[in-house]
Amino acid sequence: MTLALIFEQLLNGLQFGLMLFLMSAGLTLVFGVMGLINLAHGSLYMIGAFFCAVAAGATGNFWLGLAAGMAAAAAAGALIEMLVIRRLYDRDHLDQVLATFALILILSEATKMVFGPFPLYLNAPPILSGTVNLGLVDYPLYRLALIGFGLLVALGLWLLIARTRLGIRIRAGENDREMIAALGVNIRALYTVVFALGAALAGMAGALVGAVQAVQVGMGEPVLILAFVVIVIGGIGSIRGAMVGALLVGVIDTMGRFLLPRAFAVFLDASQASGIGAALASMLIYLLMALVLVLRPKGLFPLHA
Amino acid sequence: MTIRASLCTGLAVLALSGGVAQAGTATVGLITTLSGGGAGIGADVRDGFELALAMSGSDAIHLVIEDDGQRPEQAVQIADRMIQSERADILTGIIFSNLAMAVVPSVTAQDVIYISSNAGPSPLAGAGCHPNYFNAAWQNDMLHEASGAYASEHGMTNTFILAPNYPAGTDALTGFKRRYTGTIAGELYTQLGQTDYAAEIAQIRASGADSVFIFLPGGMGISFMRQYSQSGVDLPVISTAFTVGQDNLPAMGEAAMGVINSGQWSPDLDNAANAAFVAAFREAYGRTPSLYASQSFDTANLILSALAVADVDDHDAFRAALRAADFDSVRGDFAFANNQHPIQDVYIRQVAMVDGEITNRLLGLAIEDYVDVYAAQCPME
Structure with missing residues (x-):
């Protein structure tokens, strides 16, 4: 085990964490502002990836695909908010979970009917293929770009929330929704915009990640589970918490998959160590979540501390 | 239509249906993954099976298809329902070994035949082999x-x-x-x-x-x-x-x-059965078949070949007919070993x-x- 390998794995963890952040930011924003649990967030991620794959395939340009994926996810998000989600704000969380779970099934089947059951082709843009030398290691350029993208989006989101009128409204909505409605803010429009924004972020994550993963029906659900872990760790509703939680999950999951089998290999044979190490590594982030819940039941950065 | 004409038609139909040596019919339950990420594989399993039935022109098999969603507990429920309400004689179609391990032992214990068209987990091939369990694909x-x-x-x-x-x-x-x-x-x-x-x-x-x-x-x-x-x-x-x-x-x-x-198969494997299969699959579905489709196609033909000579309710005779594997496999030579898994070329x-x-x-x-x-x-x- 060399320094170069550890460095590379840290970069991998960082990149994985930043992609999780894109997913969790929308999820936690929607929960913070509207108090809504949206299980269908993973479906918006899938929609982003599928529209990106189709648009990139038709035009031969990945960036047009990325734009199409984000637009499609945002449009789907706005539509879903107006048709379904709007009726759920006053209901309890169980009703929201049931309704948005139904949306997962409907959107997955619809995607299969429109695009077929087979995974789609989507590749990273040629300009970002290959590797770059970072001194210690040759690292894939596309993954480096994903890290840059994730940081850029995090910065943009921070500016949006801290520096713009929309951001003020979002923060106000998180704190006291009746009051801002009473002050004359169109809360319905605000909800639609926030939901579409969260959907666009999910769609962007889907499209970006789709270039290095299988674009297939149901691709959103594993990520959705991780995103929920992230926002529970970070504190539900907190963007800053989502960032910290996503990086923690990304790095711990990657390092666990890397280090645990090696640790067991010290006193077990290679096959056994690999099997047990892999099984334990997959539990690691849930253990982390349990630990955080014991020590800080509202997460690391609770919204209403 | 005159009475004579309708009689003639009736006789013709009788003659036609009598033309196929009809030892019996069977209800086959196909449990496979048709939703989620594995849906493409499941589509090939389903399409391969249906293509074999269509090409044979036989109506000896009543096919029931259900989606397991790649979830073991769901596959177990479907298997029980197919056996109890659909009275399925034979089950097949499961893709993933963890699902097969959940379903197969309970199916064979209920004296229903399971013919695997994909998964071949090692516990079912060795000491856990069973007269009611056949594998028409491979051991894993x-x-x-x-x-x-x-x-x-x-x-x-x-x-x-x-x-x-x-x-x-x-x-x-x-x-x-x-x-x-x-x-x-x-x-x-x-x-x-x-x-x-x-x-x-x-x-x-x-x-x-x-x-x-x-x-x-x-x-x-x-x-x-x-x-x-x-x-x-x-x-x-x-x-x-x-x-x-x-x-x-x-x-x-x-x-x-x-x-x-x-x-054990390739789209360009050179034998007559395979050439016909690949051409018909492309014609019917507009894509080239996968290995999964070829195995499901073989499974259907294996069942048809056994139904042609034995009644599915006569378990001993039917199992013997399956073991004979008297069908043209798209992978060329095909025979069953003692554990009812294939002997074949790779x-x-x-x-x-x-x-x-x-x-x-x-x-x-x-x-x-x-x-x-x-x-x-x-x-x-």
Whole structure:
């Protein structure tokens, strides 16, 4: 085990964490502002990836695909908010979970009917293929770009929330929704915009990640589970918490998959160590979540501390 | 229509239906994955089976299809429902070994026949073999063993091996190591359904291996190959038809080009049954069939061949008819070993561009008349 390998794995963890952040930011924003649990967030991620794959395939340009994926996810998000989600704000969380779970099934089947059951082709843009030398290691350029993208989006989101009128409204909505409605803010429009924004972020994550993963029906659900872990760790509703939680999950999951089998290999044979190490590594982030819940039941950065 | 004319029609219909030697009919329950990430494989399993029925022109099989959603508990419920309410005589179609391990033992214990058209977990091939359990595909180790043999014969001496952590994954790595004579540069189990392989690829890069063996079926394989092709690691990849099969190749594109893999079948395997199958499949569904489709097609024809000579309710006679395997397999020679798993040839294939389509072409024979190693532990004669 060399320094170069550890460095590379840290970069991998960082990149994985930043992609999780894109997913969790929308999820936690929607929960913070509207108090809504949206299980269908993973479906918006899938929609982003599928529209990106189709648009990139038709035009031969990945960036047009990325734009199409984000637009499609945002449009789907706005539509879903107006048709379904709007009726759920006053209901309890169980009703929201049931309704948005139904949306997962409907959107997955619809995607299969429109695009077929087979995974789609989507590749990273040629300009970002290959590797770059970072001194210690040759690292894939596309993954480096994903890290840059994730940081850029995090910065943009921070500016949006801290520096713009929309951001003020979002923060106000998180704190006291009746009051801002009473002050004359169109809360319905605000909800639609926030939901579409969260959907666009999910769609962007889907499209970006789709270039290095299988674009297939149901691709959103594993990520959705991780995103929920992230926002529970970070504190539900907190963007800053989502960032910290996503990086923690990304790095711990990657390092666990890397280090645990090696640790067991010290006193077990290679096959056994690999099997047990892999099984334990997959539990690691849930253990982390349990630990955080014991020590800080509202997460690391609770919204209403 | 006059009375005479309708009589004539009636007689003609009788004559026609009498023309097919009709020993009996059977209800076949096809449980497969038709939603989620495995839906493409399931579509091939379903389409291969239905194509065989359509091509035979026989109506001896009443087919019931259900989606297991790739969830073991759901597959068990469907199997029970098919047996109890649909009165299914034969079940088939399950793709994933963890689902097969949940379903098969309870099905065979209820005296219903299960014919696997894909999964072949080792516990069911050895001491756990059962007269009601047939496998028309392979025992899980088989193809991976052929890949191991190929790697050894082609100068690979230090291979990094990788598979998901579930029954077929452990069988795959066990199978690969059985005939592989080199050293193992590293051995990793990943999560089933894992989508990011950056941590694994970094270890491959650092391991000093001269080649990589992977078993990552479905979307896992697409994710791995895409990330591997961008990683700058250019060690040769050896695999099996599950990872770089026709279900995955269009999505993988150039990332999969040149990958060596093993399979008991290939779209260009030269025999009459296969030529007819591939042409009819392309005609009917507009795509080239995968290994999964070929196995399901064979399973349907195996059942039809047994129904033609025996009644499904006469279990002993029907099992004997299945064991005879008197049908034209698209993979060429096919016979059952004592554990009711195939004795068959395994080939080496390579991903290539053929007539503008990315597909596999045959390179040669890897193992002839393969009998899996677990057969010896099976007490059946």
